[in-house]
Amino acid sequence: MxxxxxxxxxxxxxxxxxxxxxxxxxxxxxxxxxxxxxxxVLFPVGSFWVYQNTSSGIEDSIFLFKQEIKILExxxxxxxxxxxxxxxxxxxxxxxxxxxGGGVIIPGAPDVYHLSKExxxxxxxxxxxxxxxxxxxxxxxxxxxxYDTLNINGNNFYEIRVFENLKQYNNQPKKFxxxxxxxxxxxxxxxxxxxxxxxxxxxx
Numbered sequence: 001m002x003x004x005x006x007x008x009x010x011x012x013x014x015x016x017x018x019x020x021x022x023x024x025x026x027x028x029x030x031x032x033x034x035x036x037x038x039x040x041v042l043f044p045v046g047s048f049w050v051y052q053n054t055s056s057g058i059e060d061s062i063f064l065f066k067q068e069i070k071i072l073e074x075x076x077x078x079x080x081x082x083x084x085x086x087x088x089x090x091x092x093x094x095x096x097x098x099x100x101g102g103g104v105i106i107p108g109a110p111d112v113y114h115l116s117k118e119x120x121x122x123x124x125x126x127x128x129x130x131x132x133x134x135x136x137x138x139x140x141x142x143x144x145x146x147y148d149t150l151n152i153n154g155n156n157f158y159e160i161r162v163f164e165n166l167k168q169y170n171n172q173p174k175k176f177x178x179x180x181x182x183x184x185x186x187x188x189x190x191x192x193x194x195x196x197x198x199x200x201x202x203x204x
């Protein structure tokens with residue numbers, strides 16, 4: 001009798017496994033960067049931008065030599081979603097290397113961009129309010145204005161987005177100007193220094 005019971009349990013166990021009675025892994029939603037966001041911050045490797053200090057005439061050449069776009073997987077008890085993010089590495093003739101990155105940090109919120117090295121900023125594109133202090137040593141910028149057109153050094157740039165730092169940190173930038181399909185075109189520092197784009201090349 002006991003043998004029949006054990007056989008019955010064994011058969012049930014086999015059938016249960018065969019019919020996929022095991023708990024299926026949880027599926028998380030995936031959130032992707034908006035195309036509008038990509039148009040302002042993602043460019044092919046090999047692209048470069050040359051900026052000039054309007055007071056001293058010094059130039060800073062920024063060359064994008066590495067970029068990775070990936071899906072950051074959900075982490076239990078931390079993030080209940082997958083998100084698309086990117087990382088960038090630039091060479092700067094003035095600041096040596098710069099690191100950029102960002103993507104979808106909070107579902108439903110504007111995409112976030114982060115630029116570090118001399119400029120340690122987080123800011124949300126197209127958001128009317130700042131994201132709040134993510135870390136004490138980071139400065140948080142806020143989207144403050146947009147222009148249809150902006151002329152710099154005789155060149156017209158279109159669909160401009162302006163971000164402003166509301167807290168002063170030494171000679172850190174006060175405002176950033178981004179143009180669609182071009183990227184960063186102008187920087188204003190708190191001390192009055194201005195860097196403007198002189199020329200650029202977007203690689204194909």
